[in-house]
Amino acid sequence: MKNIKYINIKEKLEKYSMEVISEISDDEVFLNLKTIKNSLKNDLSFFSNIRYLDDLKKIKAKACLIEEKFINNLPDNCNPIIVKDPYLALAIISNLFNDENLRSNGIISNNTSIDPKTKIQNNVQINPFTIIAQNTEIKEDTYIGSNSCIGPNTIINKNVIIHDNVSISNAIIMENSIIKSGARIGGTGFGFEMKTKQKISHNGNVLIGKNSSIGSNTTIDRAVFDSTIIGEFSNIDNLVQIAHNVTIGNYAVIAAQVGIAGSTKIGNYVKIGGQAGVSGHLVIGDNVTIAGKSGVTKNISDNAIIAGFPAKDIKLWKKEIIKNNLR
Numbered sequence: 001m002k003n004i005k006y007i008n009i010k011e012k013l014e015k016y017s018m019e020v021i022s023e024i025s026d027d028e029v030f031l032n033l034k035t036i037k038n039s040l041k042n043d044l045s046f047f048s049n050i051r052y053l054d055d056l057k058k059i060k061a062k063a064c065l066i067e068e069k070f071i072n073n074l075p076d077n078c079n080p081i082i083v084k085d086p087y088l089a090l091a092i093i094s095n096l097f098n099d100e101n102l103r104s105n106g107i108i109s110n111n112t113s114i115d116p117k118t119k120i121q122n123n124v125q126i127n128p129f130t131i132i133a134q135n136t137e138i139k140e141d142t143y144i145g146s147n148s149c150i151g152p153n154t155i156i157n158k159n160v161i162i163h164d165n166v167s168i169s170n171a172i173i174m175e176n177s178i179i180k181s182g183a184r185i186g187g188t189g190f191g192f193e194m195k196t197k198q199k200i201s202h203n204g205n206v207l208i209g210k211n212s213s214i215g216s217n218t219t220i221d222r223a224v225f226d227s228t229i230i231g232e233f234s235n236i237d238n239l240v241q242i243a244h245n246v247t248i249g250n251y252a253v254i255a256a257q258v259g260i261a262g263s264t265k266i267g268n269y270v271k272i273g274g275q276a277g278v279s280g281h282l283v284i285g286d287n288v289t290i291a292g293k294s295g296v297t298k299n300i301s302d303n304a305i306i307a308g309f310p311a312k313d314i315k316l317w318k319k320e321i322i323k324n325n326l327r
Contacts, residue, residue: 002097004030006063009044012093013083021082024063033090033097034061041077048087065089102161104143118151121158133169145181153205154186163216170222174210180238182217189221189228189244189262200224202244209233209250215240221262231268243280255292267302289314 007026014020030044036052039045039061046065047056056064056073063079065086074080083089104125111128114120119137126132126144133151138144142156145164150156155172162168163181170186173179185208191200204223208214209232218240220228228242231250241259242248248260249268258272261280270284273292278284285302295309308317 002031004044004096006030008096009081009093012096013089016092018083018085018089018092021068022063022080024079024081028062030062030097033094036061036064044081045078046086046090048085048090102143102163104141115151127164139175157210170204171206171208173208174212174232176211177208178213180214180216180218183214184217184219185214186222187219189224191224191244191262204228204245206230212236215256218242237274249286291317 005026006024006028010020031042034043034045036045036047036055036059039059041060041062043061044063045059045061047070053073057075059075059078061078063081064074065081065083067084067086068082071080071082104123106123106125108124108126109128112126112130112132114132115134115136117134118132121138121140123140124138124142127146129146130144130148133149136151136154138156139158141159144150144162145166147164148162148166150168153170154168157173157175159176160173162179165181166179166183168179168185179185186206188202191202192198193200202222202224204226206220206222207227208230211232212230212234214220214236215238217238218236220230220242221244222228223245226245228245229247230236231248231252233250234248234252236254237256239256240254243260243262245263246260248266249270251269252266254272255274257275260278263280264278264282264284266284267286267288269287272290273294275292276290276294276296278296282296283299285300285304287303288300289305290296290311291307291314294307294311296311300306305314306312307314
């Protein structure tokens with residue numbers, strides 16, 4: 001439970017250039033951020049889906065993030081906070097109410113093993129039983145959880161959050177990124193010469209762009225040469241496999257259990273549904289949506305929406321499903 005003042009909410013939204021209109025006092029306090037159905041009199045809620053219009057009329061929250069065209073549906077007990085995109089506003093302010101919002105306290109546990117050649121800047125927190133290996137640099141305001149192994153050949157930039165039981169080597173993690181528990185970044189990929197099965201050494205690294213999030217138990221392999229790259233503002237879910245030399249653009253959203261084979265290049269603003277598979281050495285364009293459980297076996301042009309195995313235009317896939325069901 002938090003005590004968040006309205007002025008903090010307003011300032012956070014305005015920082016992201018969102019116009020906010022409300023008659024609520026700056027000192028008004030909210031205890032929780034809740035859904036319409038579960039909110040109580042001291043809570044803040046949000047309305048972003050027309051399906052919940054009937055629930056909106058019975059909302060108990062003190063205030064609601066809402067578009068102006070819907071404010072007449074609010075009961076008298078609930079004050080409108082008018083924004084153009086309530087769901088985006090929710091995303092922006094959600095961390096204000098997050099009890100697990102980790103920030104470095106600048107304390108390095110005595111129960112850590114740190115190579116003497118490691119460079120650690122100011123206000124870095126390292127929790128017990130973590131190992132920092134050689135040729136590693138950790139920049140200011142970084143938080144590292146327990147039982148993790150960072151390095152060798154690694155740069156962790158400022159304000160990165162690394163949860164417990166994480167392994168990072170041969171990697172550069174840019175600022176404001178989050179690495180969740182159990183992630184494995186920078187290990188050797190799955191590469192060998194097919195006839196003799198001679199193992200191919202991997203000498204590259206992994207680059208994760210700023211403001212990105214890597215889910216629990218996700219594996220990102222280092223490149224054979226150069227870098228395996230995850231772009232800025234990308235969100236990778238749990239249990240995702242990203243093979244060596246893959247390049248993923250900015251603002252990617254990749255759901256759980258996706259597998260991406262080596263040397264595939266994926267554009268910006270791509271969305272990939274859960275359990276989809278993408279073959280190696282492909283080019284996936286910008287703004288592509290790949291439905292869950294799809295199998296992608298060929299290049300995909302910009303703005304496509306695909307589904308099925310082998311993946312094809314989703315409209316064609318739906319027609320084929322309907323025909324098969326009518327037989």
